[in-house]
Amino acid sequence: MTTIADTRRRRGRVVARNTAVGWSFLLPNFAGFVILTMVPVGLLFYYAFTEWDVFGGATWTGLENFRQLARDASFWTALRNTLYYAAFHIPLTLGVSLGLALLLNRKLRGVAFFRTVAFFPYITSIVAIAQIWNMLFSPGFGPVNEVLRWIGVDNPPGWTTSADASMPAVIVVGTWRYMGYYMLLFLAGLQTIPAQLYEAALVDGASAWQRFRAVTLPGLRHTTFFITVLLTIESFKVLDLILVMTDGGPGQSTLVLSQYIFQKGFEENQFGYASAVSVVLFAICFVVTVVQFVVNKRRSA
Amino acid sequence: MKRSLAALTALLLALSASACSGDDAEESGPVTLTLAGWSLATTPEFKTLADGFRAAHPDIAVELKEYDAANYDTQMIADLAAGKAPDIYVQKNLKNFYTYQNGKQLLDVSDVAGKLGSGVGGLSSYQVDGKTWAIPYRQDSWVLFYNKALFDKAGVKHPDGSWTWDDYATVAKELTTKLKAAGDKALGTYQHTWQSTSQGFALGQTAGADLQSGDFGFLKPYYEKALDLQAAGAQVSFGDATTNSLTYQAQFGKQSAAMMPMGTWYIATLLSQQAKGDADTFAWGIAPAPQATKSTTGTAATPVTFADPTGLGINPKISESKIEAAKSFLAYAASADAAKALAGIGVTPADTATAADTIFTLKGAPTDDLSKFTFTTHDTKPENPVSKYTAPLQNILKDLHTAVLSGSKPIDAAITEAQDRAKNEVLSK
Numbered sequence: 056m057t058t059i060a061d062t063r064r065r066r067g068r069v070v071a072r073n074t075a076v077g078w079s080f081l082l083p084n085f086a087g088f089v090i091l092t093m094v095p096v097g098l099l100f101y102y103a104f105t106e107w108d109v110f111g112g113a114t115w116t117g118l119e120n121f122r123q124l125a126r127d128a129s130f131w132t133a134l135r136n137t138l139y140y141a142a143f144h145i146p147l148t149l150g151v152s153l154g155l156a157l158l159l160n161r162k163l164r165g166v167a168f169f170r171t172v173a174f175f176p177y178i179t180s181i182v183a184i185a186q187i188w189n190m191l192f193s194p195g196f197g198p199v200n201e202v203l204r205w206i207g208v209d210n211p212p213g214w215t216t217s218a219d220a221s222m223p224a225v226i227v228v229g230t231w232r233y234m235g236y237y238m239l240l241f242l243a244g245l246q247t248i249p250a251q252l253y254e255a256a257l258v259d260g261a262s263a264w265q266r267f268r269a270v271t272l273p274g275l276r277h278t279t280f281f282i283t284v285l286l287t288i289e290s291f292k293v294l295d296l297i298l299v300m301t302d303g304g305p306g307q308s309t310l311v312l313s314q315y316i317f318q319k320g321f322e323e324n325q326f327g328y329a330s331a332v333s334v335v336l337f338a339i340c341f342v343v344t345v346v347q348f349v350v351n352k353r354r355s356a
Numbered sequence: 357m358k359r360s361l362a363a364l365t366a367l368l369l370a371l372s373a374s375a376c377s378g379d380d381a382e383e384s385g386p387v388t389l390t391l392a393g394w395s396l397a398t399t400p401e402f403k404t405l406a407d408g409f410r411a412a413h414p415d416i417a418v419e420l421k422e423y424d425a426a427n428y429d430t431q432m433i434a435d436l437a438a439g440k441a442p443d444i445y446v447q448k449n450l451k452n453f454y455t456y457q458n459g460k461q462l463l464d465v466s467d468v469a470g471k472l473g474s475g476v477g478g479l480s481s482y483q484v485d486g487k488t489w490a491i492p493y494r495q496d497s498w499v500l501f502y503n504k505a506l507f508d509k510a511g512v513k514h515p516d517g518s519w520t521w522d523d524y525a526t527v528a529k530e531l532t533t534k535l536k537a538a539g540d541k542a543l544g545t546y547q548h549t550w551q552s553t554s555q556g557f558a559l560g561q562t563a564g565a566d567l568q569s570g571d572f573g574f575l576k577p578y579y580e581k582a583l584d585l586q587a588a589g590a591q592v593s594f595g596d597a598t599t600n601s602l603t604y605q606a607q608f609g610k611q612s613a614a615m616m617p618m619g620t621w622y623i624a625t626l627l628s629q630q631a632k633g634d635a636d637t638f639a640w641g642i643a644p645a646p647q648a649t650k651s652t653t654g655t656a657a658t659p660v661t662f663a664d665p666t667g668l669g670i671n672p673k674i675s676e677s678k679i680e681a682a683k684s685f686l687a688y689a690a691s692a693d694a695a696k697a698l699a700g701i702g703v704t705p706a707d708t709a710t711a712a713d714t715i716f717t718l719k720g721a722p723t724d725d726l727s728k729f730t731f732t733t734h735d736t737k738p739e740n741p742v743s744k745y746t747a748p749l750q751n752i753l754k755d756l757h758t759a760v761l762s763g764s765k766p767i768d769a770a771i772t773e774a775q776d777r778a779k780n781e782v783l784s785k
Contacts, residue, residue: 109437110459127781186601193599216595218764306759306770321430323747324455 102330109326120331130332132307133315136222137336140311141290143226148286149279152234156241157271170242174235181232185299188228189215215301218308225309229296233289237282244278245271280351284344291340312336387681388417390442391668392432394425401703405493408697409688416681429455436461436671443674443682447490447667450481450740451747456669458744462489463670463679468686475707476690478665481738490667492706493689494698496619497736498556498661500524500646501626504639506542506614510534515615515643517726518653521557521581524615524646528590531614544590546613547582548604549597551750551757552662552739553617554578560662560737561648567741567749570778572756572771579760579767586761594761609635617645619663620731624702627720641722642730655729662737665706708732748782 103120107113124130159170176184191199192214203211212220248270256266272279294313297303303310303318312332320329393402406418421442423431429452435441436456447453456462469479469488477495482488500515507514510531519527528544535542547553555575559565562574585591591613592602608616609629623642629635644659652660668689670682688694692710699711702718712732716723740746756774759765765773 108455108459109433110455110461123785128777129781189599189601194595195593196596197599213595213762213764215599216762216764218759218762302758304755304758305762305764306755306773308759308764310755318751321433322751324433324452324459325748 099330099333102327103334104331105327106325107327107330108324113327116327120328121335123328124331124335129307129310130315133310133312133332134335136307136309137291137293137311137313139222140226140229140293141287143223144229144290144293145283145286147226147230148233148237149282151230152237152282153241153275153279155234155238156245157267159238160242160245170238173238176232176234177236179232181295182299184228184232185296188224188231189300192224216305218305221301221305221308225297225300228300229290229293232296233286237286240278240282241275244275248274276354280347284347287343287347288340291336291343386415386417387678388419389444389678389682389685390419390421391685392423392428392442392445393420394423394428394446394448396420396422399425400701401494401698404697404701404703405685405689405694408694409685412688412693413681413684416684418685439673441671441673443671443678444668444685445671447482447665447669449664449666450738450742451664451750453482453490453740453742454744454746457484457489457742461669461672463672463674463682465489465491465670465683465686468683468690471687472690473692473707475692475709477706477708477736478667478738479706481665481742482667482669484742490669491686491690492665492667493694494621494666494704495706495708495736496621496663496666496704497734498552498617498619498645498663499730499734500615500617500643501608501622502615502641502643503542503608503611503613504641506531506535506540506611506638509538509540510614514641515726517644517655517659517729518650519643519646520650520653521578521646521648525581525585525590528585528615529588532588532590535614542611543592543613545585545615545617546604546607547585547591547617548607549594549602549761551754554582554761555753555757556662556739557617557645557648559739559741561652561660567753568743568745568783570775570783572753572774572778575753575756575771576767582761583763583767594758595763598758598762605629605635611636611638620704623704623715623721627702627718630720637720639722641724641727643726644730644734652735655726655733658733658735659730660735660737662739664739704731745782749778752777752782 102113104115104117105113106116106119155173159166159173163169191197194200194211194213194216197214199214200211214220214224252270252274253266256270261269292313293311294317297309297311297314298317301309303314313336316329316332316336319325319332391402391406393399396402402420406420409418410416428446428448432441432445433452433455436445436459441461447456464487466486466488468491469483472479472491476492478492479488482490482492500519502515504514511534512527512531515527524545531542531544535544555578558575558578559567565574582591586593592607596602604616604618604622605625607613608618608622609626620642626635626640630637644653645661647653647659652658668686670679670686674682690706692707695705695707695711696714698705699714700718702715702721704715705711709732712728715721715731716728721727740750752774755777756770759770759773760767
């Protein structure tokens with residue numbers, strides 16, 4: 056005959072065993088996260104206040120790296136270029152991916168094919184993309200300038216080889232690369248808007264533009280916010296595309312903060328200084344994201 | 357449960373057994389040195405050195421550890437910091453030598469250096485505070501490669517070693533015009549997109565030029581000539597070369613250019629590509645790099661050029677028992693025997709005089725006297741004079757290079773900006 060105490064004991068054993076099993080699944084992942092992510096991030100904040108060339112110990116220098124950053128013209132150039140990229144890349148990608156999503160959210164013949172095509176740049180190797188676009192942008196005999204000359208532009212831009220046009224060229228390619236991914240997120244968002252809302256708007260005689268403004272945009276608010284946050288962080292961290300397309304040049308016209316960190320750390324072996332730039336980049340991403348959350352919360356309220 | 361315990365015990369036993377056998381091998385067995393290299397499938401020099409050394413020292417094995425050629429220094433620095441680097445590692449160029457030496461990642465090999473012959477070039481670059489920290493086994497030099505067939509087609513006289521940069525530019529333009537008239541699309545010359553093609557020569561050939569002075573005015577005449585060649589259409593524009601990722605191997609090897617300033621490492625590549633069919637088969641030769649003034653031209657003089665030596669250093673974390681073996685390897689790599697073995701695969705050893713006879717007997721190599729003179733006679737200045745400022749200064753100069761050659765900035769403005777950056781961001785630290 057089992058007593059209440061026995062039942063409790065058995066239940067306690069089951070709970071303990073389940074907890075242990077749960078932790079055994081969680082721990083490897085959690086340990087990996089702590090060791091591979093949290094510890095390096097923590098160390099980064101420490102090294103930002105040191106002089107460290109990777110060999111031997113780091114020397115604590117307090118705020119010296121940040122004082123140097125304030126006087127470092129290349130850092131400011133990299134920061135300006137990063138903001139330039141973000142300021143154009145974010146709205147452009149938002150607009151293009153939303154437009155694509157709206158276009159491919161209809162019941163068209165072969166819509167799956169077009170969705171795949173739009174998504175293709177996102178899964179293509181960044182090196183291949185950069186090489187191909189570089190060839191398209193080639194100032195002498197690239198197809199882009201051939202077309203421009205054909206339509207009567209006498210002096211087409213040098214694109215990636217011109218200090219003025221290199222950043223716009225990179226932004227165009229960046230937008231093209233990421234539009235498919237964000238289009239997919241927008242498509243998912245569009246599926247969540249109830250069809251009845253559109254039907255009701257149609258009954259009320261709303262035009263397509265009115266339906267877009269009154270139904271689609273509000274219905275996509277959460278998706279748009281999520282995409283904006285992702286796009287912002289991605290834009291501030293841009294590196295691979297620029298590294299392969301322009302290597303920060305010509306001159307420093309496309310040098311961005313991520314590349315500057317790479318340069319200072321891995322090319323010049325100033326890991327303390329590179330960590331300080333990383334901390335600044337982290338702070339910018341953090342502040343912008345917090346502001347976005349606050350603004351979104353106020354709007355939702 | 358019993359089965360789990362048995363498995364665990366077996367595992368522990370296996371681990372302890374393997375640990376014991378490892379210790380035994382290190383204590384009493386033959387010595388095995390590990391040597392860093394890159395792109396082992398296409399860069400046979402490391403295997404050539406390892407095999408040659410093994411033949412002379414049968415009791416010492418050399419095991420190769422492959423690194424990525426483009427990220428060699430990044431990967432090596434990471435491995436050294438983690439204590440996982442090979443016993444012997446290559447100083448690929450001088451740009452990062454300061455990092456290794458100042459970071460105490462190199463063993464003092466002054467005793468090896470003291471026994472080297474006088475014909476070994478590039479040794480002084482590895483000497484700091486009276487001690488030697490690496491031993492050169494290669495000493496390339498930048499020379500002028502030229503396509504004899506295209507010169508003949510254009511009816512232009514071959515280089516004779518007497519050229520200044522003005523002569524070179526004149527011939528490049530003449531070749532372009534005459535080749536076009538002969539129905540050939542090849543241009544007069546190809547200067548690759550690297551900053552070395554202008555800055556290496558400028559630094560090496562200008563008296564008193566010094567990167568650390570922060571005065572980069574000495575670059576101006578070299579950039580004026582490079583821009584002039586682009587404007588004249590005698591050279592592919594920098595923009596087209598970078599956006600189309602042109603390779604210098606294809607430009608010269610596929611006969612798109614009649615001349616090309618390049619390092620002597622290209623001899624091995626060209627011979628191999630011609631043998632495999634990756635490059636066209638044509639007669640070619642090497643001539644001394646064009647000179648700043650007439651005073652260093654002609655076969656009676658010593659032409660001034662540039663390139664960094666390639667050296668071998670010993671990881672200070674190497675076990676005591678291996679140090680002598682590693683030093684023997686470094687001594688072998690700089691020896692006359694190794695020089696001949698390297699020359700046998702087209703690589704330019706540090707002792708070029710000993711190797712000249714070997715390299716010019718290779719199938720497809722030129723046999724003319726000027727090529728032999730070029731290979732053996734030169735005053736080769738370092739491209740990256742060793743200092744703690746080298747890497748950041750070269751990064752600033754790279755920006756200057758791309759800004760000027762792309763036409764984004766006038767030469768004077770780019771030099772002024774680079775000087776300001778050097779002063780504020782590097783030299784003041």
